[in-house]
Amino acid sequence: TMLVPSDFLLISELGMGAGGRVYKALHQPTLTLVAVKELPMASAKKRDSLKKELKVLYTQLQGLAEDKPKEEYMDMLRGKAFRSNHVVSFYDAYSTEAGFCHVVMEYMNGGSLQDLIDKGGCRNEDLLRNIARGIAKGLKELHENKFLHRDLKPANVLMGTDGKVKVADFGVSRDLASSKDLAKTFIGTFLYMSPERIKGEDYDGKSDIWGLGMTLLASFLGRFPHEISNKNAAYWEMYDKFVSEDSHHMEDQVRAFGGSQELEDFVRLCLQKDPAERPSTALLLEHPFLAIGEGRITAASDTERIEQAKKIEILEVVTCCKEHGVKFPR
Ligand code: ATP
Numbered sequence: 001t002m003l004v005p006s007d008f009l010l011i012s013e014l015g016m017g018a019g020g021r022v023y024k025a026l027h028q029p030t031l032t033l034v035a036v037k038e039l040p041m042a043s044a045k046k047r048d049s050l051k052k053e054l055k056v057l058y059t060q061l062q063g064l065a066e067d068k069p070k071e072e073y074m075d076m077l078r079g080k081a082f083r084s085n086h087v088v089s090f091y092d093a094y095s096t097e098a099g100f101c102h103v104v105m106e107y108m109n110g111g112s113l114q115d116l117i118d119k120g121g122c123r124n125e126d127l128l129r130n131i132a133r134g135i136a137k138g139l140k141e142l143h144e145n146k147f148l149h150r151d152l153k154p155a156n157v158l159m160g161t162d163g164k165v166k167v168a169d170f171g172v173s174r175d176l177a178s179s180k181d182l183a184k185t186f187i188g189t190f191l192y193m194s195p196e197r198i199k200g201e202d203y204d205g206k207s208d209i210w211g212l213g214m215t216l217l218a219s220f221l222g223r224f225p226h227e228i229s230n231k232n233a234a235y236w237e238m239y240d241k242f243v244s245e246d247s248h249h250m251e252d253q254v255r256a257f258g259g260s261q262e263l264e265d266f267v268r269l270c271l272q273k274d275p276a277e278r279p280s281t282a283l284l285l286e287h288p289f290l291a292i293g294e295g296r297i298t299a300a301s302d303t304e305r306i307e308q309a310k311k312i313e314i315l316e317v318v319t320c321c322k323e324h325g326v327k328f329p330r
């Protein structure tokens, strides 16, 4: 561990997943807000292998040396080191006295797409475009580094007040849920699984493309795109709908609810049953739905937006410091 666990002050709970709780925390030496994911840790061996895996994953993605000097960690927290625009950064992981593993990551203050869905979804296609583009670019980054996300769903797409959209929680952390939570993990997750995964077949990056399609459609509709009538039999309902039926017609809902032709076509391409037919991230990024607004936000309004977001972030840090009696340098 390079970062000192006692430097983190837990502020509030951000949410709860299958693995455990996620907290908003303040890294006191740098006055940086971070997200801390608390995972139950069965054994030290398991923890060590998780840490190793996380490290490899992120140092590769972030283009950092694997054994960073402490200063580099600090710069990373201060946002000075490279930070991907589309993948949530990992900072460090350590174990606590209470027997948990804390995974420290970049804090995204705009909530997740699941929050957006719970509030009714989003019919504004410019915003949807920004979301789809963020996810596609995040997946492209992962796929180019030979990683699969494996768990793309609305709860794992996070937003910043600056309009950034990033993918979180890929690959590793989910293997950690203790076996008693396994059923819950499974339920939370298989809704966004591709047909080939539901069937238990081999899968590749195209499986993440399916997740992108379903996530985008759910964000537009404000609900999961297929009605599950019996929660206890959800797996079999999914199996019937996406594996057995010849055609699922999920994308028809776009037009039924007033969406554009381009959005419908984008969703249709992602949700093809045969993974080989689904486009790659590179192809998707050239799709008319994403091409429409690429240059629309001018540089001027971009700067303004980022300035505004910075102010909100600073205000959030100041508020936390005040509430918790942390000294804030003037
Ligand atoms: P899973 O356990 O399958 O990943 P999940 O994504 O719902 O399911 P968590 O990853 O534990 O569960 O996250 C729970 C919630 O905490 C998320 O829905 C999100 O609202 C919030 N959250 C997670 N990571 C961050 C982060 N880096 N910044 C801000 N909020 C976060």
Ligand code: MG
Pocket (backbone or CB within 6 Å): 017, 155, 156, 168, 169
């Ligand atoms: Mg998650």
